[in-house]
């Protein structure tokens with residue numbers, strides 16, 4: 001039976017490895033079908049596709065979309081998308097648009113709570129300037145000693161009601177995006193699912 005991993009991120013959003021390296025690692029670990037599902041971008045898919053062909057595994061084109069549903073942010077993993085679809089490309093650009101301003105407001109909240117320099121700190125971990133997220137703030141806060149792990153940092157600073165949390169209205173969850181197959185991102189890990 002083929003082995004699947006239908007949810008992973010690269011440096012095109014908040015992952016730690018470039019798309020080709022993500023694919024190579026998956027292939028090494030015995031994955032037969034891999035979906036690259038970077039947050040709100042499709043820019044890593046061409047490199048991933050090439051690497052998948054080289055490694056002899058199947059790549060599923062994906063993206064993890066930030067949307068607002070009934071006032072809460074949810075992440076929808078869209079699979080088998082067409083990265084060249086104009087509606088999708090335009091929609092993703094508009095989703096990415098609000099992140100820079102939100103990051104500045106998050107840093108302001110953290111500064112008021114006694115954590116100076118969080119914007120510059122988070123930006124040191126950013127690998128795609130369009131995609132600063134709570135994950136990057138979390139990495140900064142952990143490495144600077146404000147929390148010891150991902151759960152601690154989200155609970156203390158980055159969830160609703162905490163100093164680094166800024167509510168943000170993403171586009172509404174209503175359209176069937178560019179013929180993709182949506183599924184909810186797994187909520188178990190704050191570093192993967194609560195990125196926002």
Ligand SMILES: [Zn+2]
Pocket residue numbers: 007008009037064185192193
């Ligand atoms: Zn994810």
